[in-house]
Amino acid sequence: SPRLSSVLWDNRNPQNLENVDVILEGTDLWRKFHEVSTEMVITKVGRNMFPVLTVRVTGLEPDKQYYVVMEMCLASDSRYRFFENCWRVAGRAETQLPSSTRLYIHQDSPATGAHWMREPIKMKTAKLTNNTVNSNGQIILTSMHKYIPFIHIVKTSDINNIPWSPTATFSFKETEFIAVTAYQNEEVTKLKINNNPFAKGFRENGLSYTKRKHNED
Amino acid sequence: SPRLSSVLWDNRNPQNLENVDVILEGTDLWRKFHEVSTEMVITKVGRNMFPVLTVRVTGLEPDKQYYVVMEMCLASDSRYRFFENCWRVAGRAETQLPSSTRLYIHQDSPATGAHWMREPIKMKTAKLTNNTVNSNGQIILTSMHKYIPFIHIVKTSDINNIPWSPTATFSFKETEFIAVTAYQNEEVTKLKINNNPFAKGFRENGLSYTKRKHNED
DNA sequence: ATCTTTCCCACCTAGGTGTGAACC
DNA sequence: ATGGTTCACACCTAGGTGGGAAAG
Numbered sequence: 352s353p354r355l356s357s358v359l360w361d362n363r364n365p366q367n368l369e370n371v372d373v374i375l376e377g378t379d380l381w382r383k384f385h386e387v388s389t390e391m392v393i394t395k396v397g398r399n400m401f402p403v404l405t406v407r408v409t410g411l412e413p414d415k416q417y418y419v420v421m422e423m424c425l426a427s428d429s430r431y432r433f434f435e436n437c438w439r440v441a442g443r444a445e446t447q448l449p450s451s452t453r454l455y456i457h458q459d460s461p462a463t464g465a466h467w468m469r470e471p472i473k474m475k476t477a478k479l480t481n482n483t484v485n486s487n488g489q490i491i492l493t494s495m496h497k498y499i500p501f502i503h504i505v506k507t508s509d510i511n512n513i514p515w516s517p518t519a520t521f522s523f524k525e526t527e528f529i530a531v532t533a534y535q536n537e538e539v540t541k542l543k544i545n546n547n548p549f550a551k552g553f554r555e556n557g558l559s560y561t562k563r564k565h566n567e568d
Numbered sequence: 569s570p571r572l573s574s575v576l577w578d579n580r581n582p583q584n585l586e587n588v589d590v591i592l593e594g595t596d597l598w599r600k601f602h603e604v605s606t607e608m609v610i611t612k613v614g615r616n617m618f619p620v621l622t623v624r625v626t627g628l629e630p631d632k633q634y635y636v637v638m639e640m641c642l643a644s645d646s647r648y649r650f651f652e653n654c655w656r657v658a659g660r661a662e663t664q665l666p667s668s669t670r671l672y673i674h675q676d677s678p679a680t681g682a683h684w685m686r687e688p689i690k691m692k693t694a695k696l697t698n699n700t701v702n703s704n705g706q707i708i709l710t711s712m713h714k715y716i717p718f719i720h721i722v723k724t725s726d727i728n729n730i731p732w733s734p735t736a737t738f739s740f741k742e743t744e745f746i747a748v749t750a751y752q753n754e755e756v757t758k759l760k761i762n763n764n765p766f767a768k769g770f771r772e773n774g775l776s777y778t779k780r781k782h783n784e785d
Numbered sequence: 786a787t788c789t790t791t792c793c794c795a796c797c798t799a800g801g802t803g804t805g806a807a808c809c
Numbered sequence: 810a811t812g813g814t815t816c817a818c819a820c821c822t823a824g825g826t827g828g829g830a831a832a833g
Contacts, residue, residue: 553827
């Protein structure tokens with residue numbers, strides 16, 4: 352299945368990391384988006400995700416070192432288009448770049464189990480882009496394709512050993528999204544505006560940007 | 569001498585770390601401040617230093633782990649006061665809290681030698697405070713006392729081993745400063761306003777804050 | 786024609802400055 | 810009275826939003 356993490360299952364055979372569990376934070380908001388089909392904007396310079404993927408992890412050894420890695424995996428073999436207010440299949444998915452271009456290593460890595468378990472882990476500096484060159488450290492996605500984020504907890508203190516170290520992997524269906532260069536579904540836009548503090552200027556209540564433009568006419 | 573780092577010389581006897589060298593960045597600016605006696609504001613909520621202490625380090629082993637720690641040490645046995653446009657001795661220095669309250673562990677610690685040598689190390693999230701309670705992670709100083717920052721390069725990957733690990737320590741006379749709750753010497757204020765981007769609003773050229781207030785009268 | 790991408794922009798969040806009056 | 814400290818505030822830097830026109 353294309354939903355399987357390529358890091359873990361593409362010709363590699365790491366040990367499994369036992370007893371580790373990861374739960375998703377902010378499931379209520381993620382579900383609201385998921386109900387209308389989540390869209391994430393990708394830009395040339397890189398765009399943050401909203402909601403920010405945040406997880407709580409348990410069952411790590413407090414004194415051992417771990418890497419926490421987010422990987423975007425193609426969640427469907429298809430390309431999509433938004434037509435008559437619905438997302439529809441529109442041909443086969445394009446061939447993707449190597450999985451390393453869709454990885455985000457959390458900035459605290461490597462850190463101790465105690466550190467990772469102390470508070471929820473926010474993937475808030477991860478940036479999504481469609482720029483296949485000069486995208487240093489950003490996650491490269493294809494517009495109009497569906498992805499799902501995977502969280503890998505990797506027991507190692509050496510970045511070079513990540514592929515061969517004990518790993519636990521998790522994903523959450525409600526965090527699936529379609530990459531877009533401009534929002535297609537206005538229900539998604541409304542949810543973004545009403546929940547992302549940086550989009551406050553577009554809210555209906557108060558002095559919204561659109562309203563003021565209309566008043567000037 | 570009170571200028572000696574208490575972490576290194578107070579009843580501890582660490583190995584010396586050989587071949588390591590540290591140089592100060594931005595010496596021109598530091599010297600301008602030093603010529604008129606540098607002052608650093610301390611507040612209850614914590615204040616950044618300006619200039620930000622920035623160093624370049626060489627001679628580390630690329631693959632070994634190091635902590636980089638800044639320590640504020642009392643640079644004089646005296647308390648000071650600013651009178652008739654001069655800093656003068658005004659009694660003996662107050663007894664200081666333990667040196668751990670004047671430490672700042674750089675946020676990238678622990679990291680590899682390669683990481684620390686890649687680019688200058690900026691101590692830009694260090695905050696100075698006079699709040700002796702609830703000052704979590706901030707450097708606690710006494711107003712009207714003179715300090716000098718020490719940079720410790722400590723070869724260890726375990727924070728608990730810092731006191732007993734090989735260490736190299738550096739300080740720079742031109743980074744000495746007196747802690748104040750309000751600037752005393754207007755030459756210092758001028759240098760801060762003209763060089764700190766966040767104080768741009770107070771510059772003479774352009775629409776300065778003071779100028780506009782005067783215009784309204 | 787239609788669909789997708791790019792770019793600039795007004796509007797925000799978040800937080801770092803010294804000021805000057807009030808406070809102690 | 811004097812000297813040091815605190816606080817709200819106008820003014821910045823820095824950077825994250827979707828809109829909408831233009832371009833591809």
